Amino acid sequence: MELHLQSHHWQARWPDWAAAAVAGFGAGGVLMLLELSWSSLTGATDPWLATHVIAALVMSWDVLQTSGYSLGVTVAALLVHYVLGVVFGIMLAAIMAPFRLDSSIPMALVAGAAFGLLLYVLNFYGMAGVYTWFVALRGWPTAIAHVIFGMAAAFIYLKLERPDRPR
Template sequence: MELHMHSHRWEARLPDWAAATAAGFGAGGILMLLEIIMAAATGRDPWLMSHMIAAMVLGWDALQTSGYSLGIVTWALVVHYVLGMAFGVMLAALIAPFHFDSSTGMALLAGAVFGLLLYVLDFYGMSGAFTWFRELRGWSTAIGHIVFGMSAAYIYLKLERPDQAR
């Protein structure tokens, strides 16, 4: 039995960008499903989050309606997945050079911390520009973002090919 000690000091090492993008996309889908399930479980409109996300592009008009709307859902999906992929790339840009991909546990921990920081950024930082997100602050949303980070890290860990990173 051989014991491997992994240093988590920074090293010039690029992530696998394709794996990072796919991880963000997949984790974005998981978060979206969680948001719909949590909304339905608490009696809220399951399409409320779609209206809030679409309003980032469409403005206040997207918040004036409720229920399902193909245009609102389309814009919400575009914004949600673009942000998910961008955040997946950011997470991978931290995982690779610090060797957080040395174990599943380390990757999940890095993803959980990233998700929590992302929650704080989204719902306390960005809510200055998108004030309608303030009403979603709370444990369920924080847990959803932690799950996003952990999912992105796990998917990245399973898809990455370090020898292919450029």
């Protein structure tokens, strides 16, 4: 008799899309708080630098010539940040569900950490070819924050998903 408990091979299984979207939104909030806290605590950079870098995706790179707080820049950055958080949360759930990476908290956290690290590499090394201003945020603090984003998204998704939901 073969026993395949918690097998992590691919199987046709849909994620809970609503839980994935909320998880990405919540993890985006965690990431934003980490970025602001880190830059405020270390004093190494302008605490609004990340806000300007994110807003530049939709406002043009001219926004990088300014510094400090700006309501328009902050609103644009929040919109981009949370939309991307939701998209990335959905992507993570689309990977976790069919491979049953949501079978336990440790498995989900490892999957989320790997996803967050992959996001960091793609964003700050891959996309930096197009969005050259991303280079300013490269480093361990940003990499660790993205790992925490992935872990938070995976954990929130695991806690919110409804395995018995209607399709």
